[in-house]
Amino acid sequence: MFDPMEERMRGIVVRNIPRSPKSMTDELRILGVATIHEAMDRQGLADPVLRPVYQGASIAGNAVTVLLPPGDNWMIHVAIEQCCEGDVLVVACESRCTDGALGELLATSLRAAGVVGAVLDVGCRDVRALQEMQFPVWCRAISARGTVKASLGSVNVPIVCAGMAVHPGDIVVADDDGVACIPYAVADQTRITAAKRQSKESESRQQLAAGRLGLDRLNMRPKLVAAGLRYVDNLSEVTGPRSRQ
Amino acid sequence: MFDPMEERMRGIVVRNIPRSPKSMTDELRILGVATIHEAMDRQGLADPVLRPVYQGASIAGNAVTVLLPPGDNWMIHVAIEQCCEGDVLVVACESRCTDGALGELLATSLRAAGVVGAVLDVGCRDVRALQEMQFPVWCRAISARGTVKASLGSVNVPIVCAGMAVHPGDIVVADDDGVACIPYAVADQTRITAAKRQSKESESRQQLAAGRLGLDRLNMRPKLVAAGLRYVDNLSEVTGPRSRQ
């Protein structure tokens, strides 16, 4: 059934991917998805349809990527052998699917391989067990529906997971705000920018808590005037379409 | 760039909105969204797509309304200056958007202004921090995606938030069941109707817990007969399309 000429674009497992030092992924995990995403010019985020199966977890690690056909999780078994301590499993599917491609057994195996969590553009199951064993998963759906092991996909090829482009070895960060992907080559620069951003935010937080307005702190008033903002005491002062209301 | 003739329908901030006594909003908060909504003839509810970022919170307050362009939260900064103790920030967007227009920093600033919570027909981020600081938010999505501060919207104009019409000063109530809006003019009447309804419900609850059926309590049996309800011992008695099953 296998014709090497026809099957050229699937069934590939890449063994070598870049990895980052633990100090790097630890720092990125603590910075968090929202700050990192801002540090990357509001790019590199997965669609918010991906949600954690339980609240409060946060992870960061190099991506071992998996591309699955719909309804089939064979390649996850193949991928585990390619995983190292600290990795994040990132799973894309060739078409939209919510089947539960990962459950307690695969999570047990992933943990044994040192994987810190998984991001799935498909479904997940055994969610109570996952919470009990504290193996965090971000996914498109929670579904008891199982999958077959019949068709090849690929491991460690570039994928698109929930609209987010991921190359093997990219650093994937996930927490209660969602999932972001930092290209491997810019991880350090992103870390620096994000850390700077975070210290600025601490200062902002104090001022805002003390009642100072963003309008004043960020000197927005002249720009608002220039853009045409008008203050009125009552809507009826404005001659306009909604004035009657 | 600003042409007053062309930009007439945006860029308006209304300074004065009506406010209710705290006793009123407190009572409405305790009555809860489901009871209030019934007291309003099942009207005034936001689409159930709006969900709280954490469970167990409930708020009620006068609405400071914000209309945003998609992907832009500049007007929230403008709105904070218009907020008073006990207000609820209610945000609509000119088109469907899930970007995280509100996070920890804006929540800090809103709390400093006395705002008790926010209802967003867009996304929200920093949800763990929001839960830690117990600033409740109801929103369309959780998304780390940030926004720009480039285009005007309006503050304290009538808006449509998740299908719910809100005028500035209306009382917005939100809890685990969703979000409702009570027009300012009928707040007191709604409060009275809802309170009556609630006391009736307490009595119903006791009877139902004791095993008395709604069929008997509400005297439904004659109406069901009149509507044609038939009791059979087995489906095969009914000559009908599903009888074969």
Next chain:
Amino acid sequence: MFDPMEERMRGIVVRNIPRSPKSMTDELRILGVATIHEAMDRQGLADPVLRPVYQGASIAGNAVTVLLPPGDNWMIHVAIEQCCEGDVLVVACESRCTDGALGELLATSLRAAGVVGAVLDVGCRDVRALQEMQFPVWCRAISARGTVKASLGSVNVPIVCAGMAVHPGDIVVADDDGVACIPYAVADQTRITAAKRQSKESESRQQLAAGRLGLDRLNMRPKLVAAGLRYVDNLSEVTGPRSRQ
């Protein structure tokens, strides 16, 4: 208004449905939805859009089925009279609807009748009260929106609930992974198959936790080779469309 010739397909209440011994439903509840669904060849599952209103509950019981018109919960009142200790209320709707057809009062009445939980292909409300009284509900949406009591549906007829076919008396199992339906006639056989599967899983879990790969345990390697799987050290070795990346 009621014409017996015209209304033949609605307004039917069937009094007798099969019930299972408590030992059976208890065992199925503990086996859980994911294991049962596998034991049924990955069939009989509700669409994953049905979610529990609070985490951690699990139920199993014979289905008392209800078919509602949209926006109307009259038939739930009728159904309660047909419920016995240990039953599960399963509600379908004639068209897509998210209105809150069940809340605290109906839950109180269902509990008085011995019902262990409810599965609704519509909305649910009073979710905080439901959690406090520990009456678990799986539903399509949480919505404070109430319903009328104006039009007939049916009780204990075959229904389709979130894509899952349910006959009265079938055993419905629900937990954090979703909702499954076991046809009454095969409950015992499903129980046996699922229990076997579960013991195998315990063994698998131990081996996987110890680091043994599924690839080896399930002897997948020769099948993967036969299917054409190729291992490469770098993607650039593969002459293919994505090699440039």
Next chain:
Amino acid sequence: MFDPMEERMRGIVVRNIPRSPKSMTDELRILGVATIHEAMDRQGLADPVLRPVYQGASIAGNAVTVLLPPGDNWMIHVAIEQCCEGDVLVVACESRCTDGALGELLATSLRAAGVVGAVLDVGCRDVRALQEMQFPVWCRAISARGTVKASLGSVNVPIVCAGMAVHPGDIVVADDDGVACIPYAVADQTRITAAKRQSKESESRQQLAAGRLGLDRLNMRPKLVAAGLRYVDNLSEVTGPRSRQ
């Protein structure tokens, strides 16, 4: 790989299904989905997500049913052998999937077998070719994405297609308004009721076109008064929550 004890619920092909005379299906096709659905008390309709790939077609025929795993169309090949002149192919999927399980080639084969059209709770492709050959298909999505032939499903077992329960041999009717299923046992009765309804509608149409109101024709006015309908000249007459607007 095949264990007869484990695979009992899939891989079944039923050879004999009931069929109706062509005069019956012809008449039902002409009556159309909306009229038939009313004649069945507003039951038996597929979810409106199923849409025709081109406008203007209408079909009716006995259902040859197919249950597919996601991403796999092997069973459609098996089903074609079971099809007779005048049948409708009705395809369900074990989980939500939009892959294009049917295209020009399968349509050519179905046509050769006498099948008049197909209803798919999955995707369809080659839609321009289908329109050119005038083979009508109702489906969940149009998707060029192809499927594998790796896993068994079943043919001519009861299925749920887009929320609609279909037994093999039921009469499926489809047109621009959607898709309905008439249980085989009640086809004749449904035909009679629908035909009666249609003649009444012709009369109604004439009266309505002449300007006679439904309010008067159906004598609704006293019922509206009894229900509490109030006519006012301006909204300001009503003391109520929206009167301010």
Next chain:
Amino acid sequence: MFDPMEERMRGIVVRNIPRSPKSMTDELRILGVATIHEAMDRQGLADPVLRPVYQGASIAGNAVTVLLPPGDNWMIHVAIEQCCEGDVLVVACESRCTDGALGELLATSLRAAGVVGAVLDVGCRDVRALQEMQFPVWCRAISARGTVKASLGSVNVPIVCAGMAVHPGDIVVADDDGVACIPYAVADQTRITAAKRQSKESESRQQLAAGRLGLDRLNMRPKLVAAGLRYVDNLSEVTGPRSRQ
């Protein structure tokens, strides 16, 4: 069953609404939804989920508004009596519903009353007949599913239709691009602004067709430079996260 104190917020029919001269609505219809929407500062648009049941129609007229309970079209019958030559029927629903609340018979009656088309935040049926009689409808779904006539709503009260606020008498414009609502008070001003905009567009079209770039026509280049736009010959020149690709 009707308690006037309890039912105060529904069951209202307002007889008098403002109407516009035919010349006004004709001109707005020809200007079209996209131009009008721009002239209103990109506000007043219905959610794009509302689509025409057939292509190529365009209408404009004063809104007769209807608020329906889900699954019930009784109030449309009441509304027809309030319609005049040139009106547009605009239907909202108290909760999300796709049932076919309007079909050929109601369209016949609406046409007899002079109504030019309908906008429904629910479903529509008999779509082939509607196209044949050229009665255009914009709706959320096409569904053969019929509705009951059991519960009151209201006629000519302010509504929210697919996220668009509509007051009775507002001018609703609909074409292949969607549906917009112009508040009655600003119709003339909107007409003037839109017409100006349209003539500018004609000029733009000629220049653009001749190959002149918007960059030059609108003098965007200095603003782009100020915003930081950089031109490079190859992506590899940019030291950045995606440069490796």
Next chain:
Amino acid sequence: MFDPMEERMRGIVVRNIPRSPKSMTDELRILGVATIHEAMDRQGLADPVLRPVYQGASIAGNAVTVLLPPGDNWMIHVAIEQCCEGDVLVVACESRCTDGALGELLATSLRAAGVVGAVLDVGCRDVRALQEMQFPVWCRAISARGTVKASLGSVNVPIVCAGMAVHPGDIVVADDDGVACIPYAVADQTRITAAKRQSKESESRQQLAAGRLGLDRLNMRPKLVAAGLRYVDNLSEVTGPRSRQ
């Protein structure tokens, strides 16, 4: 406002992208999306949510890519200057958005530049005009909602458009079945594989039209037996969960 250190990841325009000979894109256009997608091992397809604004068009050309912020189409103006005869404009958005980022004016300008059509992971407007001028567009939504020109994105960087990874210069093919992307480096090989596939399909079509079954042509019967397929005369022969139905 522009800080070159902070804005590094946006605001990039790449001038040089690879282009293919017209003979190549012509042939790929004629082969069509479904055949090409199969030739690429069922990869490289956009999510089926992208639909053409009118039926019957088909295009193929090298991709000029655009990345937009939500609600902003400034970069499309920038992109037009980078377009050549035969190109396809492919637009992604940093977050989910349905605003009408492209209408008649931009289409006029794109046509003047030689662009053959556009693929938008956002909305489109002026669809009647686009059909009249026969400028085909595939998009996520039809929406009259316009956009601003306030924030930078990028041109000719790698993007993800509706889940499909696109590099500048890749060949994008679109027709009634959807949209596919062929990486530039494998265009020729894909063309050859697809053409082979197409000739095989012609032969298959003839055999299938003559009534020969796929079961026999593709020698599926032994594989089906091996997988456990059972033929029965009636469902009641199968001892199984659904036998009762």
